[in-house]
Amino acid sequence: MTYRTSLTAFALALAGLVAHPSPAGAGADAGPRASATPGPGSGAPSVQWTSCPAYSDEVIRSLRVTEEQIPAFRALMKRLECGTVSVPLNHRDPGGRKIDIAVTRLAATDETRRLGAIAVLPGGPGNSGYLDPVLRVALRNEQMAKANERYDIIGFDPRGVGYSTKVACPVSPVGPQEPGTLTEEAARKIYDAQVAANQECGRSDPAFLGQLTTESVAQDLDLVRTALGERTLNLLGFSWGTYLGMVYRSRFPEHTGRAFLDSVAPPWTRLDEHMKDSAEAAERDFGRMAAWLARRDATYGLGATARQVREEVAKLVRAYDKNPKIYTDVRRPVDGSAVADLAKRNSTEWTRAGRALAELRTATGTTAPPTVKELLGAPMTGTPVPGAPETxxxxxxxxxxxxEDGSRVGFDTAWRDYRRLVKRHPATGRSWGVGGMCAGWPLPVQQVALKRGGGSLVLAGHLYEFMSVYDWTLQTRRAVGGTVYTVADDVHVSTTRVPGCAADVVRYFETGRIGAGCGGGAVPS
Incomplete structure (x- = not known):
């Protein structure tokens, strides 16, 4: 399951070793915290503590920290402990090649009442979690910051990411696509290019690339747990991190405490089914957007009923595929896929997406209308700020x-599925490409069997989102158990960003109790 986000690429080397400060006694519920630095010859993993990276204000801003938050960010960085843990590249060969996993810890501020440690599991796969103790918890909002009172917050870069050991190979073989309707001939060229690139990548370093799996990351995390001296880890997972949480809990139930997983991944790893389910959910959510726009027809002029809005947007998709427009100030041609992308925006962007769709009905000239430029004009990946960590x-x-992909579909199947998807989802379907991300990947499929567990587990599913379809939450509960916490929005991993929901998350980690759900992000008025 891949939830792609924008890329900020630049890795900063870790500085020299420093002594690790001795932790104070743990709270009664957690028990005494064991030494995080075993003696020589113990055979147990240890943390090699280092000085944390130093970031300029420009880098900090690139991490989406506001100007007002910069002093607080710097204060938190002074508290943050940074280090590495050596783990086997292949966990089936523990005496073989070793790699480093970059780890961070933000110690509990109320050490006398300390409950343990919460490991933040990042999304992706491929997202960095190195600064998550600061960005996702302590600096997120007042409610989430309270989690750091009684818990150490643990962050890490999974193997292959950021400050951890990694490799690089070409993964973007396809140049800009011709704007307009995607033909079978063009789709086949894209598919064949993907096959060639995947084969080149997979064969470039198969010993390393073959060990990039969710199960390997889970095994790394358990060695991090040991190195930190924790008997158990509590888990706070986001997106792909929810699948990582499922795998960790299945492999190491005796080491898993409370787990809160937000925007739950499915308990299976077929990319063709993933896209099919997501596409259906995206079109359903557009129905909510269409009804919202219809109630504001005087503002947007897209139709007075949801059906009229649907028909108008589908008409725009067809019109811009037939006659794409290339604006001098927009990074991508505006064709049917761009229109469908606007229709696929979540409720936090309905106001702007509605304006952009309205502008496209009457757009003329060589420069884009203002809201179209605002939403489609920014580069897909900005120039990395020097010194910024890889995200x-x-x-x-x-x-x-x-x-882990159990599908790896051939072109004929991928093309058939794409044509069916576009036909079934006339407003948003055009935004999905032809499946085949893993076509030609030369390494064997590796999948892990998930197990039901009796420990505390909360699965936060968002009713209307398409990146993590709500039904996946129900499927996951059937597969591994747990309690469903329903978030009534369409916004991916929004739970910890919404103060009322975040308060529930923190209360869960403190007490083990959770309600039925929360409202999530509010629909614009």
Whole structure:
């Protein structure tokens, strides 16, 4: 399951070793915290503590930290502990080649009442989690910051990402596509290019790339747990991190405490089914957007009923595929796929997406209308700020997805599925490409058997989102157990960003109790 995000690429080397500060006694529920640095000859993994990276204000801003938050970010970085843990590249060969996993810890501020440690499991696959203790917890909002009072917050870069050991190979073989209707001939060229690139990548370092799996990351995480001296880890997972949480809990139930998984991945790893389910959910959510726009027809002029809005947007998709427009100030041609992309926006962007769709009905000239430019004009990947940490590694993204993909469809199947998808979803279907991300991947499929567990587990599913379809939450509960926490929005991993929902998350980790759900992000008025 891949949830692609934008890439900020630049890795900063870790500085020299420093002594690790001795932790104070743990709270009664957690028990005494064991030494995180075993003595020589113990055979147990240890943390090699280092100084944390130093970031300029420009880098900090690139991490989506506001100007007002910069002093707080710097204060938190002074508290953050940074280090590496050596783990086997192949866990079936523990005496073989070793790689480093970059780890961070933000110690609990109320050490006398400490409950344990929460490991933040990042999305992707391929997202960095190195700064998650700061960005996803302590600096997120007042409610989430409270989690750091009684818990150490643990972050890490999974193998293949950021400050951890990684490799790189070409993963973007396809140049800009010709704008307009996607023909079978053009689709086959794209598919064949993907096959060639996947074969080149997979054969470039099969010993490393073949060990980029969710199960390997889970095994790394358990060695991190040991190195930190924790008897158990509590888990806070996001997107792909929810699947990582399922795998960790299945492999190491005795070491798993409370687990809260937000925007739950399915308990299976077929990319063809993933796209099919996501496409259906995206078109359903557009129905909500269409009804919202219809109630504001005086503003947007797209139709007075949801059906009229649907027909108008589908008409725009066809019109711009037939006659694409290339604006001098927009990074991509505006064809049917761009229109469908606007229709696929979640409710936090309905206001702007509605304006952009309205502008496209009457657009003329060589420059884009203002809202179209605002939403489609920004580069897909901005120039990395010098010194910025890597936030997404695309080689790891590709390798994990393809090592675990149980479909790897051929072109004829991919083309048939794409044509069916576009026909069934006239407003949003055009935004999906032809499946085949893992076509030609030369390494064997590796999948892990998930197990039901009796420990505490909360599965946060968002009713209307398409990146993590709500039904996947129900499928996951049937596969591994747990309690469903329903978020009534369409916004991916929004739970910890919404103060009321975040308060529920923190209360869960403190008490083990959780309600039925929360409202999530509000629909614009």
């Amino acid at each position: 997404l590694n695309m080689t790891m993204n590709l390798a994990v997805a393809c090592n």
